[in-house]
Amino acid sequence: MYIKEFISLYKNHPILFVGTGISLRYLKYSYTWEGLLKKVSYELKGSTDNFFDWKSDCLENGKYRYDKIASLLENEFKNSLVNNREGKFKSVNDIFFNNMENGIQSNRFKIYLSELLSSLEYKDERLTEIAEFKKVCKNVGSVITTNYDKFIETLFEFQPLIGNDILLSNPYGSVYKIHGCISEPSKIIITKDDYDHFNCKYELIRAQLLSLFIHNPIVFLGYSIGDENIKNILKTIFTYVEPNSDEAKCIRDNFLLVEYEEGSTSQDTCEHDIDIEGFSTIRINKIKTDDFCSIYQAIAGLTLPISAMDIRKVQSIVKEIYAGGNIEVSITEDLDSLKNHDKVLVIGSHKSITYEFHTQNEMISNYFKIMEQSNSQLLNLINKYSINASQYFPIFGFNSICETINEAEKLKIQQREKIKNVLRNL
Structure with a gap:
């Protein structure tokens, strides 16, 4: 398949x-588990000899115990930095002592691991x-x-x-x-x-x-x-x-x-x-x-009834209810009569509840995120908007990832005319 x-x-x-x-x-x-430990060993000793000695001693049932190698390296790293406060790893010692002074339990070896893995360069x-x-x-x-x-x-x-x-x-x-x-x-x-x-x-x-x-x-x-x-x-x-x-x-x-x-x-x-x-x-x-x-x-490209992030929003509201938040219950047959409170959770028939949570301005503000995620499901809400001819709206980009916008061509004509008017007035 x-x-x-x-x-x-x-x-x-x-x-x-x-x-x-x-x-x-x-x-x-980035590093494999072995590669990470070998890197630290090399930076500490100038060679990987120690690492391979430990690796040789940590073979059990045909598998290398990298957790045991890490324990040996952690101890060696600590002893080296304790005995050389101002040496190559001065910055690690600085962070360690600053953390300890502020009551934060710290570990030199893990501080250095964090430094090695901090780069997110693609x-x-x-x-x-x-x-x-x-x-x-x-x-x-x-x-x-x-x-x-x-x-x-x-x-x-x-x-x-x-x-x-x-x-x-x-x-x-x-x-x-x-x-x-x-x-x-x-x-x-x-x-x-x-x-x-x-x-x-x-x-x-x-x-x-x-x-x-x-x-x-x-x-x-x-x-x-x-x-x-x-x-x-x-x-x-x-x-x-x-x-x-x-x-x-x-x-x-x-x-x-x-x-x-x-x-x-x-x-x-x-x-x-x-x-x-x-x-x-x-x-x-x-x-x-x-x-x-x-x-x-x-x-x-999966088509699911609701996005994962919208589920998270609903769960957060329910969690607030469980926690005893300030909850107001309204019973109504007219959803439009509900006041615009900070958070509204609606329970009812799918025939009476529409999936509307983005205004036009919010959609424009979130343009780059929507495009980056190709969120075509969200863009179907455009069919419910009334977009004025005088309004700037990025219909070309949105239509490139959502082909089901009913008035896409009409909106494109509007935007072209707006651009032409701007150019005429230059």
């Missing part, structure tokens, strides 16, 4: 699960693809990521959730940063102790994520087929869901792993079996390609 057809079967907003491969694809300065050859990636945000419910950098929340303009914030969150329009973020270095999860502590507290976060996985399609980006993060997610789901149930089939059908294959332009999805210790073989859907644009365009 082609990717466009596969994605078109989604009935709900997909969740993106984003791994290191996405940052490596789009950012000039690769020039990926700018077109990044623009396509941004357009998917209007149809994405939320993002889960193990990445520390701020690429996703900056691109999508989503709210990052770190640590305990994940437990008290509104999922729509959020980025769940389950391994921490450079904005709060002390919460980065990278060493063995970090992971031990995380695993002890993970049950509550697991329950929150499980709800997302059961009710939404999941698209994995930036992971390989054998990645432990994917296997752990599948373990989480099928520990609580009977593998042979209808619910399990629905979940499997909604799973899509996007696996990178250099140079491939494939748009075909296929089934793939994953062996997980303690479970029978689990079958998911996979696409192996280098054509990420087709995937992004398929997600952005």
